[in-house]
Amino acid sequence: MSDFKKVLIANRGEIARRIIRTCKRLSIPTVAVYSEADASALFVKEANEAVLIGPAPVKKSYLDIDSIIAAAKDTGADAIHPGYGFLAENSTFAERCTQEGITFIGPKAAVIRLMGDKIEARKQMKAAGIAIVPGACGALTSIDEAKKVAGEIGYPIMLKASAGGGGIGMQIVYNDQELEKAFESTAQRAGSYFGDDTLFLEKYISSPRHIEVQLAGDEFGNIVHLWERECSIQRRNQKIIEEAPSPFLDPAAREALCAAAVKGAASIGYTSVGTMEFIVDEQGNYYFLEMNTRIQVEHPVTEEITGIDLVEWQLNIASGKPLDQEVLPSNPLGHAIECRVYAEDPRTFMPSPGKIDTLTLPVGVRLEFAVAEGDQVTPFYDPMIGKVITHGTDRQDAIQKMKEALKQCQVSGIKNNLPLLESIMDDSAFQAGIYTTKFVETLLKG
Known part of the structure; x- marks a missing residue:
């Protein structure tokens, strides 16, 4: 059994309920944080305590690090479980938990940061002797560089956001003309979703x-x-x-x-x-x-x-x-x-x-x-x-x-x-x- 006195769950929905279930079995009290849209949700009712952290939009609730940390301190939670999505792979959040004396239930912030950067993760795995899909070794700096790499490995290629995930920031490209259009649109989408428009590309494996x-x-x-x-x-x-x-x-x-x-x-x-x-x-x-x-x-x-x-x-x-x-x-x-x-x-x-x-x-x-x-x-x-x-x-x-x-x-x-x-x-x-x-x-x- 873990030694935590109280666990705050920085998430919602079925994963929050899932974490609460295990904590209850282990006799660990739980704290739910919720948005106004989730006020009557099942996970809010099932936790030992619940704290409203903001309105429905995620940036004002489930992605609001300050509000979540404040909820943990106010309720005496000594650990935070991030579930999946939202702040689960946010190295800044993991670091902030550590600074505040709260255990982040996940890997170290430096590891989250390393593996969250798709380009650096590829480099790390290649260095470890793990096969990676052929493609750019680093971030693409221009459309001309993208065309050069694509020409070397052959079309089709997959253009990807370095900070992407969940299928967002990915586009299959079949020729130079498509690449010109995709390069700009994918960078814009990546910047909008992840705050980082860095792109890389790799060989597209058609039926994996x-x-x-x-x-x-x-x-x-x-x-x-x-x-x-x-x-x-x-x-x-x-x-x-x-x-x-x-x-x-x-x-x-x-x-x-x-x-x-x-x-x-x-x-x-x-x-x-x-x-x-x-x-x-x-x-x-x-x-x-x-x-x-x-x-x-x-x-x-x-x-x-x-x-x-x-x-x-x-x-x-x-x-x-x-x-x-x-x-x-x-x-x-x-x-x-x-x-x-x-x-x-x-x-x-x-x-x-x-x-x-x-x-x-x-x-x-x-x-x-x-x-x-x-x-x-x-x-x-x-x-x-x-x-x-x-x-x-x-x-x-x-x-x-x-x-x-x-x-x-x-x-x-x-x-x-x-x-x-x-x-x-x-x-x-x-x-x-x-x-x-x-x-x-x-x-x-x-």
Whole structure:
């Protein structure tokens, strides 16, 4: 058990509820911070204390470092868990917590800063001997330089924001003419979203799989992997279905990929829970993509195949305890699948805010939901309203359980992606484990 007296959760929705659940089990009091739009949210009711930190816009609430630090001090919280998104990978926030004598439940600020810079992260992994996608070794200083690099590695290329994430600030480019237009528009978008318009480019791998490795490291130099997750079912470069382990990897490939992830994390002295992400081409070659220095939305599937509470591990690591490696299974325990339920049009993926008139959830499976029947889905935040997670003795068992669970799900009052999720579960290619990041695009065209 961690030694924290009280944990403030600098987040909202389902991840806030998830953290509260573990803290309650460990008898650690929690503090929720919330915006005016979330005043009646479930996570606010479930925390031991709750503090209003501002109006609905994130810059005036969930990204307001001063208000969050003040809430921690006023309530006597000695640690802050950032969840995912918002301030979770903000090195300034991590540093501020340390300066204020509050434990940031995550890695050191210097590591967050290093891995948050996609260009520096690529350099670091290359130096560590991890394969990276061919591309620019540093920041692009001009369109002429971009054309030169693109000419050397060959089109198509992926133009990326150095500070980007979640699929934002990425654009596929097929020739010099497209590059001229994309260079300016991507830089503007990056500056608007991240406050940093630095760009780089790399070879675009047209039909990759997106596979990530769950890692954990402690202050004593121990770093372990907890197997991998397949995250190739995406729309707009954002995941909607994840599973563990990957149906694509054989034991030898799994061992090599996980070993590379551990090696990369060790090269930066990583502490806390984090994820090393790779893209894998059709020949099985893997390349470092990025590192997420936080817990992931899809962490439940790893918990299901390991029996480990990753939030508890975060708390223990942050309080200076060594990893309990004895509880790690020697092999993945069965198979798990997660489906993200979004308040959005299932074909255009545009958000669909509004009141949830009815909400019927399945029984006998793991649920991580942010909302209840009668709640309002606001336009201010990510439209994900929850996740359905199934665990089976094997992949087919997990798929069958998910199909049954999705049929039980009923949501009215807002558009949602349940029909899309069901169609994916019924698809023969998905059931065979034969898919890439182009899967959803191809499915909708069909």
